[in-house]
Amino acid sequence: MLSPEAQKTIESYINLPIGAGCVTPYFNNRRKKIRGGLRALIGKGSPKEIVEEAEIVALREKADLKNLDSVTLKKFLVDKNLGIDCSGFAFHVLNAESLAVNGKRLGAYLTSQKGFLRRFISRFREAENISVSHLVSEENSTVVNIQNAQSGDIITLLNSEYNHVVIIESVEHNDANTTLHYIHSYAWPEDGVYGHGIHRGTLTLSNENIMRGTWIEDGHVVNFEKKRPVEKAELRRLKAFI
Amino acid sequence: MTDFFPSQIQSLTDIVGFGILAAVISILWAPLLIKFLYHFKITRRSEYDATLAIESRKSKINTPVMGGLLVIVTVALLAFVFDWERRFTWVPIGVMLLSALLGGIDDLLNIFGTERRSRSMSQTMTLIRVHRKWSMRLWLILTFPWTLFKRASLWLGSHPGKGVHVHEKLLLQFIAGAVSAWWIYWKLAENWQDIYIPFYGFLSIGILIVPLITIVVMFTANAVNISDGMDGLAGGMLIPTFGSLAFLSWVAGFNELAILNSITAGSLIAYTYFNIKPARFQMGDVGSLGLGALLAINALAINQMAILPLIAFMFYAEAVSVLVQVTGRTFLGKRIFKMAPIHHHFELKGWSEEKTIMRFWVIHLGFVLLGVWVGLH
Numbered sequence: 001m002l003s004p005e006a007q008k009t010i011e012s013y014i015n016l017p018i019g020a021g022c023v024t025p026y027f028n029n030r031r032k033k034i035r036g037g038l039r040a041l042i043g044k045g046s047p048k049e050i051v052e053e054a055e056i057v058a059l060r061e062k063a064d065l066k067n068l069d070s071v072t073l074k075k076f077l078v079d080k081n082l083g084i085d086c087s088g089f090a091f092h093v094l095n096a097e098s099l100a101v102n103g104k105r106l107g108a109y110l111t112s113q114k115g116f117l118r119r120f121i122s123r124f125r126e127a128e129n130i131s132v133s134h135l136v137s138e139e140n141s142t143v144v145n146i147q148n149a150q151s152g153d154i155i156t157l158l159n160s161e162y163n164h165v166v167i168i169e170s171v172e173h174n175d176a177n178t179t180l181h182y183i184h185s186y187a188w189p190e191d192g193v194y195g196h197g198i199h200r201g202t203l204t205l206s207n208e209n210i211m212r213g214t215w216i217e218d219g220h221v222v223n224f225e226k227k228r229p230v231e232k233a234e235l236r237r238l239k240a241f242i
Numbered sequence: 243m244t245d246f247f248p249s250q251i252q253s254l255t256d257i258v259g260f261g262i263l264a265a266v267i268s269i270l271w272a273p274l275l276i277k278f279l280y281h282f283k284i285t286r287r288s289e290y291d292a293t294l295a296i297e298s299r300k301s302k303i304n305t306p307v308m309g310g311l312l313v314i315v316t317v318a319l320l321a322f323v324f325d326w327e328r329r330f331t332w333v334p335i336g337v338m339l340l341s342a343l344l345g346g347i348d349d350l351l352n353i354f355g356t357e358r359r360s361r362s363m364s365q366t367m368t369l370i371r372v373h374r375k376w377s378m379r380l381w382l383i384l385t386f387p388w389t390l391f392k393r394a395s396l397w398l399g400s401h402p403g404k405g406v407h408v409h410e411k412l413l414l415q416f417i418a419g420a421v422s423a424w425w426i427y428w429k430l431a432e433n434w435q436d437i438y439i440p441f442y443g444f445l446s447i448g449i450l451i452v453p454l455i456t457i458v459v460m461f462t463a464n465a466v467n468i469s470d471g472m473d474g475l476a477g478g479m480l481i482p483t484f485g486s487l488a489f490l491s492w493v494a495g496f497n498e499l500a501i502l503n504s505i506t507a508g509s510l511i512a513y514t515y516f517n518i519k520p521a522r523f524q525m526g527d528v529g530s531l532g533l534g535a536l537l538a539i540n541a542l543a544i545n546q547m548a549i550l551p552l553i554a555f556m557f558y559a560e561a562v563s564v565l566v567q568v569t570g571r572t573f574l575g576k577r578i579f580k581m582a583p584i585h586h587h588f589e590l591k592g593w594s595e596e597k598t599i600m601r602f603w604v605i606h607l608g609f610v611l612l613g614v615w616v617g618l619h
Contacts, residue, residue: 039575049576056581059590125575 001170002093002151003100009093010169010183012047013084013198016077018054022070026187026196027083043085044127046092050082057082075194087135089185089198090154090165091127097152098240106130109240111139132156132163141236146178146205152241155182155203155210157224158232164224168235169200179204180235188217189227210235253497257488260320260501261508268316268512276522279306284353286524302473305521308349309513310529314342316509317502317536327498333425334502334539337418341463342532344414348406349526355404363393415463415531419456422539427452430543438545440619458547459538462554465561466534468583473521475585475599476530477514479556481507482610483537486553490617491544503540506533519595552613556606560584 002010015021027043039045040053057080058065065073077083084092095106102109107126112119122129135141136156144153155166166184173179180203187196201217203210210233215222224230279285285304321335361369366389370382382389388409395409406414426434435451436444447454470476488503513529516522525533534557541550551558560583567582579587588598 036572037575038571038577042575044575052577052580056577056590121573124573128575 003097005100006093006097006152009047009096010198013089013092013185014200016047016051016054016073018051019065019068019073020070022074022077023197024050024089024185025074025078025083025194026085026185026191026198027078027081028085028187032081039088039125039127041081042128043083044088044091045082045084046127050077050084054080054082071194074197078194078196083197084185086165086185087130087132088127090135090167091130093167093183094152094154094238094240095126101152102240104240106238106240109140109238110134111137132158132165135165135238136163136234136236139239141238142242143234144237146180146208146210146235147173149178149180149235150237150241153235153237155180156232156234156236157230158234159228159230162228177204177206188222250492253500254492257492257497257500257504260324261488261504264316264320264505264508265511267320268312268509269515271316272312272512272516272522275309275312276306276516279308279523284308284349287353302521302524306523307353307526308346308528309517309521309523310342310345310525310527310532312513312516312523313506313509313529314338314532316512317506320505321502324501326501329429330496330498330543331502333421333429334499334536334543337422337459337539338532338536340418340421341415341535342528344406344411344418345467345527345529345531348411348531349528352405357404358407360392360396360407361389363389412460415460415535416456418463418535419459422459422535422542423452423455426455426539426542434543434545436545437547439548440616455542455547458542458550459535461561462538462550462557463531463534465554465557466537467527467530468564469557469560469585470525470527470530471583472585472589472595472599473519473524474514474517475602476525476533476557477510477517478599478603479606480533480537481510481514482607483553483557484510484540486610486614486617487537487540487544487546489614490546491540493618494544496544499540499543506536519599546617549613549617552616553610555609555613556602563587 001007013024016024024047029042029044032042034042038049038053040049045053054065054077058076061080063076065076068076091106098104098106098109105126107123107130110130112122118129135154136158141154149168149171151168151170153168155168157164157166164184164186166182168180169183170181171178172181181200182203183198183200185198188199191197199217201215201222203213203215205213211225211230215224285306286302318335318339321331366382366386370379370386373379373382392407392409395407395412436446437451437454439445466476466480469479484503484507488500488507491497491500491503510533513525517524537554538550541547541553546553563579563584564582566578570576570578580590581587585598585602589595593601
């Protein structure tokens with residue numbers, strides 16, 4: 001199991017502490033391409049930052065968030081581009097885990113970006129500068145066998161255009177299978193405009209091939225390859241947790 | 243009876259007397275100004291003011307703006323009518339009017355103007371490559387540095403809406419600051435070419451004083467502009483600031499500048515009376531930019547640049563809060579304050595407007611007193 005601190009972070013994303021509460025939507029800055037913006041507005045904010053930004057946007061829009069039900073609140077957040085992307089979510093959860101387990105922030109275990117300017121910027125804006133491709137580099141993480149999977153590991157799904165990361169919350173081993181309980185921020189096509197966000201699911205594996213496993217979310221089998229082919233899928237462990 | 247007073251006491255009587263005169267004149271024509279602003283619908287709109295969405299601030303919609311004209315016009319008129327000493331008063335008044343003109347245009351454009359387009363850098367780059375007219379491509383290349391400056395100024399939080407954009411404001415304020423620097427460095431002669439540092443004496447930085455003066459005028463004008471966000475806040479803080487400048491000018495023997503500061507403080511008393519919540523009018527950029535520039539130049543003219551951060555403490559604190567917020571946003575991706583300038587931060591934290599204003603007044607007054615004490619050394 002993840003540490004209580006990491007679980008608390010997850011809980012805050014699943015039930016944003018604002019009004020009636022709702023699941024944090026998925027938001028990826030690839031389309032908007034906002035540069036130098038607030039973390040909360042580029043899909044990299046912590047739950048607290050997302051809530052604060054939502055409150056400030058609500059003031060401008062003259063919306064009373066306290067009286068909104070969960071569905072309307074989620075619509076409000078989606079319409080205002082407030083949400084979290086997969087690597088932003090992974091960063092905040094694993095950063096909380098690293099602080100709880102190691103007493104150091106996650107960034108301390110990750111290699112710096114190349115170039116002085118990039119290094120300088122990334123030191124101040126860690127969440128924004130930690131991408132899936134950064135996490136999968138050999139300096140930052142190593143591939144682990146399914147039998148050795150543990151909470152805090154990540155599954156990375158790579159594609160030439162789009163990468164994705166999933167966090168392992170807990171692991172169950174039995175004689176035939178290994179079941180990984182995972183959580184991620186994602187927008188499935190069937191989620192529509194407002195249904196996306198943080199999803200919990202299970203991945204049942206009988207061998208090392210991750211894409212051959214059975215992915216189940218909300219009682220339905222899901223398939224990442226329906227959206228786009230996955231070229232490389234790996235279970236990895238960050239250096240921070242080795 | 244005054245014949246028996248020493249000359250300094252006589253000048254002090256004049257200084258205070260002119261201050262009272264300015265207050266009385268301002269009180270008398272303030273109702274006319276309010277009527278004029280209502281008649282021409284020069285009132286506050288909510289389209290570009292996010293703070294008006296705060297529940298406690300909704301009452302400010304449709305309050306007349308440009309109330310700062312009360313002080314600007316009174317001060318300018320009295321200065322021209324009495325014409326105390328052109329050498330000392332005309333340039334400060336001119337710089338004040340120039341800044342007020344800029345602020346006035348901004349106020350009017352925000353109310354009656356139309357949305358102004360702002361082309362992004364990528365759009366400009368594309369047009370340079372693909373525009374069918376070579377003359378247009380050449381124009382875009384030649385004006386590229388200006389476009390770059392324009393886009394960079396957006397980082398300072400400019401809303402590309404109806405009013406004067408930040409890059410235009412900066413340019414015009416630079417002109418006002420440069421005029422001030424020219425006057426102080428070349429026209430007021432050698433005593434003003436060094437900076438007076440309390441407890442130390444004169445510090446010579448050579449020609450560098452020119453850009454320093456320009457920056458101080460620009461920064462102070464913007465600082466007062468930024469602080470004008472709550473009923474009575476800027477006006478109430480400007481009274482002790484100009485009062486202290488009047489006192490320090492008198493002590494330094496600049497009676498003309500002391501009178502100029504005194505009539506500004508006097509007129510501000512009348513302005514603040516009408517500006518206290520619920521405000522009959524608001525200062526607007528016409529007043530805040532003009533008075534900010536006047537404050538800076540009057541402090542520079544008596545060689546008290548060093549105490550400006552004290553006698554204009556809350557104005558500078560407000561301006562610094564905006565810079566901190568922009569820096570936090572750009573480099574950390576976070577809001578340092580819930581909202582900047584800092585008075586809105588406290589408002590969002592739950593302080594009432596009255597509590598915020600009065601606490602700011604008290605803190606400011608304390609620093610003004612400290613500034614006067616330091617300035618006397």
